[in-house]
Amino acid sequence: MRILLDHAHVLTMQDGDVQYPDGYVLVEDDRIHALGPSSDAPQDADRVIDCHGGILLPGFVNLHCHVSMVPFRTMGDDCPDRLNRFLFPLERDAVGPELVYLSALYGIGEMLLSGITAFVDMYYFEEEVARAVCETGIRGWLGETVISQSAPDAENEAAGLARCEAFLKQYAGHPLVTPLPAPHGTTTVSADALKACGELARKYDTLLTLHVSEMDAEIRHFEGMGTTPVQYLDSLGLADNRLLAAHCIHLTQEDIRLMAQKGVRTAHCVGSNMKAGKGIAPIRDLHLQGVPFGFGTDGPSSGNTLSILDQMRLFACAQKTRYHDRSLFPASQILRFATRGGAECLHARDRFGQILPGLQADLVLVSLDAAHLFPLYNPYSALVYGANASDVSLVMVGGEILVQDHRLTRMDLPSIREKLRGAMGPFLQAAEKYRDII
Ligand SMILES: [Zn+2]
Missing domain, CATH: 3.20.20.140 (Metal-dependent hydrolases)
Structure with missing residues (x-):
């Protein structure tokens, strides 16, 4: 499976802070296969995701x-x-x-x-x-x-x-x-x-x-x-x-x-x-x-x-x-x-942590749609000083998309929350005796 993430502002986190302001990353199975400017993006991917200028970085x-x-x-x-x-x-x-x-x-x-x-x-x-x-x-x-x-x-x-x-x-x-x-x-x-x-x-x-x-x-x-x-x-x-x-x-x-x-x-x-x-x-x-x-x-x-x-x-x-x-x-x-x-x-820098061919495709896309992320002069500053969790629109671990369009793909969080709420009964009862300090 070859997934092309195209038209992203790619922050590779490689030495020298290599970045592609209009770039692509090609993922093949669980790994990063290639990256570069969008003008060089391969045409034979199985699936193409348009990142609409969002910032793509390692997880x-x-x-x-x-x-x-x-x-x-x-x-x-x-x-x-x-x-x-x-x-x-x-x-x-x-x-x-x-x-x-x-x-x-x-x-x-x-x-x-x-x-x-x-x-x-x-x-x-x-x-x-x-x-x-x-x-x-x-x-x-x-x-x-x-x-x-x-x-x-x-x-x-x-x-x-x-x-x-x-x-x-x-x-x-x-x-x-x-x-x-x-x-x-x-x-x-x-x-x-x-x-x-x-x-x-x-x-x-x-x-x-x-x-x-x-x-x-x-x-x-x-x-x-x-x-x-x-x-x-x-x-x-x-x-x-x-x-x-x-x-x-x-x-x-x-x-x-x-x-x-x-x-x-x-x-x-x-x-x-x-x-x-x-x-x-x-x-x-x-x-x-x-x-x-x-x-x-x-x-x-x-x-x-x-x-x-x-x-x-x-x-x-x-x-x-x-x-x-x-x-x-x-x-x-x-x-x-x-x-x-x-x-x-974690002694895992040869597995993930950069956008580099051969490493695991653990990637995050941050959407720039929110009001607080305009304009964009420095993408690093935007992430450190402006971005919130709710701006994360896509997440991939080992080539599998686990978050897409701000939603989890494998899990239904509201139903897990309800199950957790149900399981918290005895815990809340036990917490009663600390009511004056909590
Ligand atoms: Zn701790």
């Missing part, structure tokens, strides 16, 4: 999410220490496999509609998220969470580790799902379990992800031990290029040097971090030292929208403000972090 990569937390969205958004006050207990009491599965379907639908073609998840019952990934066609790097307390899917840490390994075994070599261990955080998991997760990542040749240097209490905990979360992970043998460290808000210069030297990757969740008042990560300094990073939405109750377009705008505003420098991180560079940079963090 967005979401490096940190808890997609199945949809039922928690807008719950206690302004409540201090909500993690311990109601999130952990409510998860333990009321999160089960069906809720995880239906929430994942819904959240993945939302991500596809905003142009995300690959995401990293960490949660419980991750095999249910894997089922949703296979049904929806998105790419998932799925982390089964290990935590040193009773969890929704495991009574204790040992049971969590056993579950995690079973999941890694089950999905090893899967075309869409890449399984990984996801210990919860640096203070919520014992040193032994963190080391065991590191061994699992090596044994199954995969990544490892966890929350790092995110919470004030976490930083105080390690200060008391005369160290930092990053240096602690290094002492356990976890600081290497398999490590995708989410958040990394509070870092010392020594932490940054260590991360650069060891090849640690960072999932930067600016929207979630600023909403919680946690701080703005020193991304300029990480970038100057060569630490790879990309963007994460965090869960639907942390960042509220599952859209990397939102993260790009917040990132630009936060970094320019933090460093008092308007010229810092031009829009084209920010779009690179959101696409190719994310792929690099």
Whole structure:
């Protein structure tokens, strides 16, 4: 099957920011076959899609999410220490496999509609998220969470580790799902379990992800031990290029040097971090030292929208403000972090992240029909500073069109929402006891 996407403003994200203002991309089966100016477009495609001048770019990569937390969205958004006050207990009491599965379907639908073609998840019952990934066609790097307390899917840490390994075994070599261990955080998991997760990542040749240097209490905990979360992970043998460290808000210069030297990757969740008042990560300094990073939405109750377009705008505003420098991180560079940079963090830059012949056809078309996208002088600026998820009109993963004319092709989102609403009954009942804080 050869699909020609014609008359698009093609942003290839290749070196040198190669772009074709009136261009085409030819997709053959699951891969990008050719691209160039529309005047050279081949005439023998099986199907031709006229992009009407919309911006065509590689799919967005979401490096940190808890997609199945949809039922928690807008719950206690302004409540201090909500993690311990109601999130952990409510998860333990009321999160089960069906809720995880239906929430994942819904959240993945939302991500596809905003142009995300690959995401990293960490949660419980991750095999249910894997089922949703296979049904929806998105790419998932799925982390089964290990935590040193009773969890929704495991009574204790040992049971969590056993579950995690079973999941890694089950999905090893899967075309869409890449399984990984996801210990919860640096203070919520014992040193032994963190080391065991590191061994699992090596044994199954995969990544490892966890929350790092995110919470004030976490930083105080390690200060008391005369160290930092990053240096602690290094002492356990976890600081290497398999490590995708989410958040990394509070870092010392020594932490940054260590991360650069060891090849640690960072999932930067600016929207979630600023909403919680946690701080703005020193991304300029990480970038100057060569630490790879990309963007994460965090869960639907942390960042509220599952859209990397939102993260790009917040990132630009936060970094320019933090460093008092308007010229810092031009829009084209920010779009690179959101696409190719994310792929690099997943060790997948030879699979997707650019519009380049031979790579997977993971593509997004952003329509320029909306009032806020006129006129167009700089397409990168339009995407970073102006575009919203609702401007995404077409999304392709591995050559299959999963969003067309702003609608999901494989899923009926309103009916999934109704099923999810029905499954949320016991969850809402359990939430009643926190009514005064949520
Ligand atoms: Zn998180």
